């Protein structure tokens with residue numbers, strides 16, 4: 001059985017590792033969006049959900065370290081594949097055109113490295129804003145004191161720079177997933193042209209649903225005025 005180091009070094013191994021880590025990241029993104037939608041639930045829903053995650057203690061840290069490792073492997077291989085391709089073919093990546101076939105060389109596939117690097121920078125900035133952000137405390141209905149993540153999110157997206165900056169990055173997330181979901185599933189499983197086309201369509205639909213789901217949050221909070229918005233219940 002090849003070791004993880006050998007897998008990193010072979011082209012097929014790297015494609016498989018990018019695919020597996022990519023699928024795991026998609027699961028994280030679905031889970032994260034579902035959790036974030038708690039902002040539209042009962043007044044306490046988002047803070048209760050965040051409190052539940054934090055109460056997991058060591059389990060949460062294991063999940064965080066696992067997620068970080070997945071992010072790093074995915075980004076590392078993605079960037080190294082791009083560097084290798086650039087070295088082998090010093091034509092500007094943007095003017096490169098492929099000759100038909102199921103290569104899906106659309107705008108989002110040619111910009112995978114760009115959107116990926118922006119997402120990586122975004123995640124560092126994002127974790128600093130929300131997971132490590134300066135927040136007050138709130139009291140749940142049962143009297144438990146918890147971190148007030150909900151107010152931090154509502155206040156952050158009152159700032160147009162954050163609201164529109166997030167919206168822009170979520171569009172790039174959609175572009176990355178639009179090609180990435182197809183690419184991961186075809187490199188891991190399906191090889192037939194017909195199945196590839198079906199997966200491509202499913203990937204695009206999933207990417208649009210996820211991107212729109214995420215970007216709805218900052219835009220709705222910004223234009224709705226936080227607690228004033230009809231779908232946000234603060235008390």
Ligand code: HEM
Pocket residue numbers: 029032036050051053064119123126127130131149153166173214215217218
């Ligand atoms: C509108 C979009 C988003 C909102 C409102 C949002 C909100 C949040 C919040 C509130 C937290 C802190 C959770 C807590 O500590 O309880 C968080 C953490 C995090 N978010 Fe997001 N998020 C968004 C998009 C994304 C995207 C697109 C990604 C990945 C590509 C992402 C990755 C993360 C990561 C890695 C953490 C740290 C998790 C942890 O340390 O527990 N987020 N996000």
